[in-house]
Amino acid sequence: MSVTHVDTTPPSPVIEITGLRKRYRSIRRPGTTALDGLDMVVHRGQIHGFLGPNGSGKTTTLRILLGLAAADHGRMRVFGRPVPQCLPELSDRIGAVVESPRFFGSFTARLTLSLLAGTIGLPDVRVEEVLTAVGLRDRADEPVKGYSLGMRQRLAVASALLKDPDLLILDEPTNGMDPAGIREMREMMRGLAADGMTLLVSSHLLSEVEQLCDTMTIVSRGRRVTHGRVADIVAAHTSDSVTVTLADAAEGARAAEVLRRAGLAISGRAERVEVSGAESPAAVTRLLSDKGIHLSGLTRQAADLETVFLRLTGTAPVDGRYPQIDHSLLPPAARSTPDERELTVTVSEGAES
Ligand SMILES: Nc1ncnc2c1ncn2[C@@H]1O[C@H](COP(=O)(O)OP(=O)(O)OP(=O)(O)O)[C@@H](O)[C@H]1O
Ligand SMILES: [Mg+2]
Incomplete structure (x- = not known):
């Protein structure tokens, strides 16, 4: 008699973060606790929203996850492998755009992507695929310096998609976009998820998370305040x-x-x-x-995510949006250098013409 072994172990989460702590130290000023024991779990095939007020630690978390900054404490796993230790072996499976993208202004999008594809040994046909995926094909032969913020953002996403990752991490992908651009970006992200990609998307836009994401983590002052299915969280607070x-x-x-x-x-x-x-x-x-x-x-009276957010974080949004901190107004010690804040998958840092 043959015995069929059925593996009932649930698949490991795509991202698992436990007790992440990070304190930015400064010689002249008291340090800043950016992450105070943050937990987060993202499962396969989800579009997971990472929602929090200004300075709540979203970008810091994403940078640590990608090996761009070091944590003080905590445990992180991506595809079941410990990071940052295993990031080199995982790099082909993870695409990311963190903070504002920068490109050579005189290069076209097609040339930019073609050069990037060349460095990782991908054929030009892949460039055409990603240009189509982000809806830039019609404008792909224009110099990037004439691009709007939304087009640049889409170009950054295109560059992150080149290697066809299983996990895409986007920090505020719709920041600065007009409503039409936001809608296109949302449709693009939905399309990627429908093809099986897992997405982790940070956002200030509550309505955006409500419309786009299956699940979410709400963070405040470097700690998770709630997580789960977006619809369940809203229902629980109705x-x-x-x-x-x-x-x-x-x-x-x-x-x-x-x-x-x-x-x-x-x-x-x-x-x-x-x-x-x-x-x-x-x-x-x-x-x-x-x-x-x-x-x-x-x-x-149905609660909307805005009400839920206010109750959980004690922070009031303005017009459904958490205003961006103007980092140039912060004292120097609280500011990061441009190099630290604008890390992304780009051809050039500071080479815009
Ligand atoms: N390089 C840095 N040096 C010192 N402090 C920093 C640095 N980067 C971030 N911080 C501080 O750490 C905290 C968390 O910042 P972080 O950028 O992770 O938040 P965020 O949720 O991404 O905010 P935002 O919504 O403004 O993008 C803030 O208090 C911020 O001022
Ligand atoms: Mg941020």
Whole structure:
């Protein structure tokens, strides 16, 4: 009799970070704790959002993961292998764009990618594939210096895609883009995930994470404050309160009295009464109809990610967005050098013409 062995071990996560700590030290000023025991898990095939207010440690985490900065403590695994130790053997499987990309301004996108492809032994047909993937093919023969920020960002993503990685790490990929550019970038990322790629995407745009990501990690002050499926997190924070609308203010007052006597918390005024603590919206309707009070409307207040974020991090977004810190306004010790902040897969550092 043959025995079939079924391996029930779950596949290891693509990224696993445990207890990551990083403190930037300075001779003249007190140091900055950028990461204070951060945990993160990203599974295969997910688009995972990495969401946090300014200075919460997103870029630091990504740089450490890619071996561009050293951690003080913590454990990291990518595709089950310890990093940074195993990064050389994993480099073909990881593509990344961290911070602002820079390119030779007088080179075209096609030439830029062709030179990069040549250095890693890839044929020019791959250049055409990535140009198509990021939607730059029509403008590929223009010098990069005439490119918008969004086009440069797409060129950076194209360069990260050349080696057809299994994992793509993007730090604020839609930063500075207009709504059309954001939509195109989102569609491109979705397409990559549909082809089986795992994506880790940091963002300030709450709506972006809500629209794009399956799962997310929310970070505040260098620590994870929540993680899981985006829809589950939003649902878990959806408030139990409902707003009932009555025919007029007098009916509103009657309804408020009935609901208060039933032990529910009431706020609002006139014909709009906010009720919390009810078992369900139907229970509110029933209580009122039993007293002959008829509703003209009932709405449940759904939490959006913005509300969730505010509750968890105590940081208020402005117009759904966390404003970027202008690093030039920071004291020198809190600023990183351009070389440190603008690491990416580029042909040139500071050679823009
Ligand atoms: N090279 C550096 N030297 C000193 N402090 C730094 C350096 N890089 C980052 N920091 C500090 O570490 C903390 C985390 O910064 P980090 O850039 O990782 O945050 P972030 O979440 O990416 O922020 P942002 O949303 O502004 O991009 C901040 O307080 C920042 O000022
Ligand atoms: Mg950052």
